[in-house]
Amino acid sequence: MKKGDNFSDRLKEARSSLGISQAKLANKLGVTGNYIYLIESGAKSPGSDFIARFELLVSGKSANYSNAAPASPPPRAPRLVPVVSWARAGSEGFNYGDLSEQIDERVETDCRDENAYALIVEGDSMEPRFLAGDRVICAPNSEPRNGDFVVARLKESGSVLFKRFKRAGHNGDTIRLESLNPDYDTVEYPANAFRIIHPVVDARMKVR
Secondary structure, three states: OOOOOOHHHHHHHHHHHHOOOHHHHHHHHOOOHHHHHHHHOOOOOOOHHHHHHHHHHHHOOOOOOOOOOOOOOOOOOOEEEEEEOHHHOOOOOOOHHHOOOOOOOEEEEOOOOOOOEEEEOOOOOOOOOOOOOOEEEEOOOOOOOOOOEEEEEEOOOOOEEEEEEEEEOOOOOEEEEEOOOOOOOOEEEEHHHEEEEEEEEEEEOOOO
8 A cells, every 4th residue: 555545535434334433443443533533634745664563453463453363573682862952952863963952862762763853851840750861762753642751842842842642622623731730730732833742752860
């Protein structure tokens, strides 16, 4: 299946034949219900990783629909990812060599995203779970899900926020960012106000 094919129609037909909702299909494929909606409506092109998972599902080889127990995956060797500053995190192209404020530090993670990077937590808005100085690892090639911790960068101001993500509104067109510290208010922005929203998939605690 190529991205140029009419994938949205095939996705709708497959979902109909399986008799499941957009939300349930999204759960099976590891994305949000809004991601399925956008692809079916033709508003978004699917990524190659999503297409591969979809092909496994409809072929009956996906563990989500197979009666056979999935084989245990081989252990993943940890890898090192760069730590970058808040001001430049998630720059387009992910060319870390061009980041003037890159910190001469790398952290270990099991994250497989080839563009994964780490940020140093600043402030106390995510206490008590995340403290200033902790490192959080982001996967820029993954879609954020409700309840994920994310790093989000605003287009207009360039500000970078580390919060808990929730999509709201009738069509999921409002992004709600929540702090864990009750002293900080929840903030909301239209979805198109962001340059990037990257899920946090790992963290390393600072040794104090």
